Amino acid sequence: MNLSALLRPERINLTLRARKKVGVLRELVSMIKRGDEVDLLLATLLKREELGSTGIGKGIAIPHCRSLIVDKLELAVGRSDRGVDFGAIDKKPVHLFFLIVAPPQDPGNQYLITLGKVALVASELSKRQQFLKPKTPEEFLKLLKELEKRVK
């Protein structure tokens, strides 16, 4: 499945406010869940971060986990123009976040396939910091669609 088809404009926040890891994850999770389920998902994502930061360098992080809290693959995107210390591999601030959450079992292991796609597209987006250009979620989706075609 295409990432641009999986992502909706209301799942893209180009003005993340948080300046710390926990806050950013909370803002991202809040796009896909409400109430006490936010804390449950946040707890799992933080556990995943303990096993190695999902900040893969060049300003990109892809927080991810499987969780009972979702019944289908969920994707959300956040951008912080200021950048956040996410403990990334290259120790640089992270500007663009892709949150991926999957149920414990998903048909055809879409979780790993989607993660792989996001990693590829994110690498394209990091070139010349293209991810800073879109001004609206719709523009971001358009750029994502173009890059997806390029990396196919």
Added chain:
Amino acid sequence: MRKQVELLIKLHDIDLLIRELDNPEARKKFRKMGFKLKEPSIEFLKARQQLAKKLPPKILKEYERIMHRYKDRAVVPVLNEFCGGCYVKLPSEFLSRRKEEIQRCPNCGRFLYWLK
């Protein structure tokens, strides 16, 4: 969400994480994508144990038993009145008791929760 169900979900999510990272195939894929993975630290595993201890021993024992038996999920969502584990239709009187603390599928024994 009820406290014990929340604890079960947290525990299950951590166990999923550990299991996935224990899988050499999955680890290889994660590394290829650019993620650097560490082995779970003693603190990480201790935190898991502490979480588990918050559950009544009887429930924890059952959780471990079902996890071992089914190898995948011990806690499953209710999907349109069906158990999300064995897909058997749940009895209607059972569904009306959904607010009780912990529910189990009468067929497969998995713990149940209702997604919002």
